[in-house]
Amino acid sequence: MKTIKITFLLVLISFCGELYAQQTPASKQSTAVTIVGAKAHIGNGEVIENSLIIFENGKLTQVMDATTTKMQYRGTIINAEGKHVYPGFIAPNSTLGLVEIDAVRATDDQDEVGEMLPHIRSIVAYNAESRIIESMRPNGVLTAQITPRGGTISGTSSIVQLDAWNWEDAAVRTDDGLHINWPSSFTRGRWWEGEDPGMKANKKYQEEVLKLNQFFNNSRAYLAGDQKLVNLPYKAMESVFSNDKRVFIHVDLEKEILDVLQFKKDQNIENLVIVGGYEALTVADALKENNVAVLATRPHTSPGRDDLDYDYNYKMAKLLTDKGVLVGLESSGQMEAMNTRNLPFYAGTVASFGMDKEEALKLVTSNTAQILGIDNMIGTLERGKDATLFISEGDALDMRTNKLTKAFVQGREISLESHQTELYKRYSNKYKPEKE
Template sequence: MTIAFVCIASVAIGQQTPAPAQTEVYTIIGATAHIGNGTVIDNAILIIEDGKISVCADATTTKIAQRGKIINAEGKHIYPGLIATNTTLGLVEVGQVRQTNDDDEIGDMIPHVRSIIAYNAESKVVESMRPNGVLMAQIRPLGGRISGTSSVVQLDAWNWEDAAVKADNGVYANWPLSMTRGRWWLGEDPGSKPNKNYPKDIDELRTFMNNAKAYSKGNSDVNLPFAAMKGVFDGSQRLFISANDERQIRDVIAFKNEMNIPHVVLVGGYQAYKVAAELKANNIPVILQRVQDLPAMDDHDYDLPYKLPKLLTDAGVLVALGYDGEYWQVRNLPFYAGQVTQFGMSDADALKLITENPAKILGLDASAGTLEVGKDATLFISEGNALDMRGNQLTRAFIQGRDISLETHQTKLWKRYAEKVEIKK
């Protein structure tokens, strides 16, 4: 009796069963296809086979035979799966319950710590992303000066091995703060003041990087932190550096050149607009923090967070919308892109911020980010404009051609209580 009860309970609280591998061809017809690179096809035909997009064309001008299972999406919209960056999705379940937090390891210079092995594919937070079209995410560790490696996952998997799309694609680092605030609890002035240890903190990072660079050229002794940095120097991994104020960002640019690091990505970049030309010249893309935020300083424009993506895009900087190491807020990603459309950016360009651009920044653009032939069939069908809460109503979603479930614990509760409460007009 007890054994049976335990088995039933485990099924009841488990994850949504991941969809099986694609076995039949799907043909989607009649929808408006938002390719993700700025192109929009009003009457598209899209064919999915073997987990890939084999056809994506204008049905008005191109005659293509329909095959397999036909999905009539007339009046609806097709989008590439949205890609979230700079998140702790799957590493944290309940923020206030320490036992469910696995996003921060002990140590200061720990690039060998792998966030992917802590990823919880059965997280209820992860499954709540899919109904809004967020189908892929970059997960990262927090803490320390060098936090560890980030990985890219797809959000319908049994375990972290199945979820991994690109494991250990980058190393995350936190640039030293150029300004600090006083410790009010010790009676200090709580206002901002220059960090007197700023040069020393940079020197410590420089020393570690120089040692790691020397180690990467050949060493018989095993040093895990130094060994984990090899990909940063040979270009096989990105170095994601969190920095926000102008001085920090200028120093990051100088550090990239000093260390001869091929791929540096600026994360945060609140004052990146002040050095946009330098970022472009040094080929440094930017992953911004969430745009639905308040200005950091009293004298900043009230709408600076909203218009920052356009300021950088207009300057030629490759930009993606991200977070600040957050997790459950990630489901709002399409609406962050919708927010910037009210501050000068077109819908097509705003969509790039959460599809094509992050794919390029993460090194996934050969297989993800746009609805193009040969790429993974990771996409969704929406009733309306996916960047608008009123239109973001998904009817189908596919990850690598697999027809995934859009049910979550939230949708189950909604249906349960919708039946319980009779709404009287």
């Protein structure tokens, strides 16, 4: 009887493991793959109506027009006639893998205690087996910048591909950028401390900006000294001052953005990116002049002010692009980890409000790759770059036709199954009409 109970328990555990286990990461590419006949959206604005794409050892070796070449097919041949092929979408400023369930504190590792935390590395907290991550891939989101939150200086982000056993396997570029939450020039009254409610000018704004400048100055002084006493925050600033690491400043208001541009000059920061930039349009000329890119806030939100057009959020990325600013799309905000899967549809919304479809595609591919400094690896379908791409039955920026049939990360064919797809298959036949 005891043996039967143990056997039953083992079977039950095995069943639950099959039901709830993560998708096993794909093995390294072993044979060449040829995709022929698809409409290829290169990611840089170009389109090849009848394409021939070959990749092996994880790298693209051929991307050309199939009608004008006699190139011999290699390895596994995929007939994608009538379908579309895209570079994998890139999600910047994301907390994927850092938070699993917002209401369960033990699964939330996006924030550390303290204000100036340049030495905090998000990559070591990244959970490659997050169930949220596997739900990104069926929509074509295959790469993400994993970004910490909180404090004035939140820490350092890293860029990962979304099919891996652990953070070491996932890493595309570690410690790519420092993230700073710029002080706000306005503050809300804290009722719990007896302050009047509502928005008001932040009287400590200049003091907080000065404190940030002092931290940078003190870090430089420390690095120029003998460094006998180890100071991890100051030490972590070395790669910022050498311009090996980008600086991402999270800021929205016009005055604050102008102060950020002054901060860039004062601190001699070469690679600075605005994240959010809700009022960036009003200072677009200054951003262009200072060669500052913008990771624009997601379009699927309500206007932030009463005097803005109802469609301001939808067209903001286009208007900034028209001004000559390099723009990508990010998805921070309410339920940001889960909503990252909607990244292609954010670009689709921008396209529906005036931007050319291929230009909108760049907002989540080549533009973002350039902003993150990984455009030599991913972001477009070009020879020599990683074979991180997918095949869709239709337009991948439209939720009605974004239906992936195959996806590859660094040449490895990955699973497109997730908890959601399993549930869909389970319940899709439940309410079929009865046959007469």
